[in-house]
Amino acid sequence: MSGHVFHQGHAELHGITVVVETNGSRTYVGRYDSQDEQGVHMLDVGIHEETAAESKDEYIKRSAKFGIRSDHKHLIVPASEVARVTRLGEVFS
Amino acid sequence: MPYNPALVAPMRAEVTRLGAKELTTAAEVDAALGDQRGSMLLFVNSVCGCAAGNARPGLALALEHSVVPQQVVTVFAGQDLDAVFRARQYFAEYQPSSPSMALLRDGEVVHFVHRHQIEGRSPKDVAANLTAAFDRFCGASVAQ
Numbered sequence: 520m521s522g523h524v525f526h527q528g529h530a531e532l533h534g535i536t537v538v539v540e541t542n543g544s545r546t547y548v549g550r551y552d553s554q555d556e557q558g559v560h561m562l563d564v565g566i567h568e569e570t571a572a573e574s575k576d577e578y579i580k581r582s583a584k585f586g587i588r589s590d591h592k593h594l595i596v597p598a599s600e601v602a603r604v605t606r607l608g609e610v611f612s
Numbered sequence: 613m614p615y616n617p618a619l620v621a622p623m624r625a626e627v628t629r630l631g632a633k634e635l636t637t638a639a640e641v642d643a644a645l646g647d648q649r650g651s652m653l654l655f656v657n658s659v660c661g662c663a664a665g666n667a668r669p670g671l672a673l674a675l676e677h678s679v680v681p682q683q684v685v686t687v688f689a690g691q692d693l694d695a696v697f698r699a700r701q702y703f704a705e706y707q708p709s710s711p712s713m714a715l716l717r718d719g720e721v722v723h724f725v726h727r728h729q730i731e732g733r734s735p736k737d738v739a740a741n742l743t744a745a746f747d748r749f750c751g752a753s754v755a756q
Contacts, residue, residue, distance in 0.1 A: 534660065536728035586707025586726050607728040 530554060536587070536607040537561075538579055541600040544569035548582045548607060549589070558598040563589040579610055614691045615659050624688060626668045627657055630675050632684040638698035644685050645702045648719045651681040651750040653742075654699060657688045658710035663730040667711040670730070670738025677743040681715065681750050715745050722749045 532551040539547040539559055549564030565587040567578040582588075628634050632655060635641045645654070655671055658664040675684065687695045689710035696710075702721075703714050709727035716722065723745035730738055 534663070535731045536726075583726075583728070584724075585705060586709050588707055606732065608731055608733070 532604065532606075538603075538605045538607050538610055539596050539601060540575075540603045540605070541596065542602050543600055545600075546575050546578065547594065547596055548579065548587050549591075549594070551604070552593075554598075556598065557595050559596045559601055559604065561594050561596065562592065563587065564591045564594045566590050566594075579607070583607055583610065614693070617691075620659060620688065620691055623657060623659065623664070623668065624686075627655055627671065627686045630672055630684065632671075632686040635685050635687050635695050635699065636692045638694045641687065641695050641698040641702075644683075645699065645716070645719070648716055650683070650718070652683040652685060652716045653681040654702075654714045654716065655684065655686040656696065656699070656710045656712045656714075657686050658727075659690060660710070663727050664711040666733060666735050666738055667713070667730045669735035670733075670742065671713070673735055673739035674742035674746065677739075677746055679743075679746045679750050681746065713742065715742075715749055717749050 530551070530553055533553065535551050536549065537551045539561065546567040547561060547564050549561040552560040552562050554560065565582060567573070567575055569575060571578070573581070624634060633644070635644055657668070687699045689696050700708055703724065706714070706721070706724050711730060712727055713725040714721050715724070725738070725741055729741065
């Protein structure tokens with residue numbers, strides 16, 4: 520079963536843990552599912568607010584080291600808010 | 613709901629044939645991790661092909677290394693629910709993800725490989741991550 524993929528036909532990032540940075544104060548970390556006119560659909564998502572005591576970089580670094588504390592099972596980040604989508608594994612590993 | 617056991621059987625076998633002991637109940641997990649001594653790798657197996665499809669062959673490559681953990685055990689996420697739940701209690705500071713791997717030494721997690729560190733990586737990359745940890749934590753001087 521090595522290398523077997525159950526998600527053929529999906530977007531390149533489908534199933535990949537990503538960091539979605541926005542034009543606003545929120546950053547989302549979770550599994551990328553898909554993207555449509557509504558925005559980026561994510562699963563098992565943690566959210567960071569820029570106003571939190573912990574900085575965005577600290578939050579992402581902690582998520583990379585200890586995993587993602589999921590706040591939402593499914594969430595859509597509105598397309599108009601998405602600034603950048605990056606693989607978590609490429610940010611900190 | 614767990615996947616069809618027939619579907620996951622080859623994925624289980626891909627790990628157990630490497631010598632990993634499969635833990636399918638909470639009691640088996642406690643027996644293995646409860647008073648853990650020396651070095652042990654716990655592999656949280658998974659159906660998802662996005663990452664597990666590279667994690668298993670990565671593990672296989674890593675276990676060919678000259679320095680390896682004294683024990684290798686495995687639980688199967690989404691299948692052996694009680695065993696996985698119990699196993700995760702032994703490394704509760706790490707959020708659940710699967711596949712994932714925890715390297716323990718004398719009951720302490722000394723290295724953890726999350727799903728996001730496997731996704732999109734080749735088996736060789738996964739193995740390199742593991743073997744670096746084996747060299748650091750599983751050598752004779754640190755794991756008697």
